[in-house]
Amino acid sequence: MRIFSFVVLFVILATTCAMAMNPYLKENAFERTASVTIDDSDSVYDVMGTAVYVAAQEGNGYWLTAAHVVNSLETFYIDKVKVEIVDRGCDFCCDIPDEVDWALLRTPNYTPYDDTPLDYGLYLNEPLFYVNMNDRINNNKNTVTKIRVKEFYDNDVVVTTTTPQHGNSGSGVFNFEGELVGLVIGKVLGSHNTIILRVYPRMFQEW
Numbered sequence: 001m002r003i004f005s006f007v008v009l010f011v012i013l014a015t016t017c018a019m020a021m022n023p024y025l026k027e028n029a030f031e032r033t034a035s036v037t038i039d040d041s042d043s044v045y046d047v048m049g050t051a052v053y054v055a056a057q058e059g060n061g062y063w064l065t066a067a068h069v070v071n072s073l074e075t076f077y078i079d080k081v082k083v084e085i086v087d088r089g090c091d092f093c094c095d096i097p098d099e100v101d102w103a104l105l106r107t108p109n110y111t112p113y114d115d116t117p118l119d120y121g122l123y124l125n126e127p128l129f130y131v132n133m134n135d136r137i138n139n140n141k142n143t144v145t146k147i148r149v150k151e152f153y154d155n156d157v158v159v160t161t162t163t164p165q166h167g168n169s170g171s172g173v174f175n176f177e178g179e180l181v182g183l184v185i186g187k188v189l190g191s192h193n194t195i196i197l198r199v200y201p202r203m204f205q206e207w
Contacts, residue, residue, distance in 0.1 A: 120201070128176075
């Protein structure tokens, strides 16, 4: 009985430690996450989704978001800077397949942060997190949503635990090393699970 209790306690402690986070990782993610808006004002009603900063090239900033956030927009902004669409996985406005639901954005002459480290690998049950933009916008709080890799699908689509809230589409998903590993692109219908798209080299061919 004592051995069994020890094993249970060890599993609980291991799980808790695995989900513990260095505060620096949160701050790093908060800095690199921004709202995609249809106006250059501070109105919360103009928010269409979220983008994550990736890197600077030739004096310009590059960001990733979900394609469905920006595909129907003619003009939009990040941090009040007008944004250009450099590349995207799909040009359709509706019914975008999950595996191509990404867009690479450029903010001309605006490079606010250091380059974000990337990681193209994920493993089952890996702890991840993303910035909860809904909480930041509506409650002025910087919070993160912790998730775990639950299932793998073809074409770089991953299902994780926890339901995303409105406004989180396009938010960057980070591992506990602070590396960008994916994007929030939606939720599984009829469940409480998040769909994320893994970052992969094709996304960065056009910068």
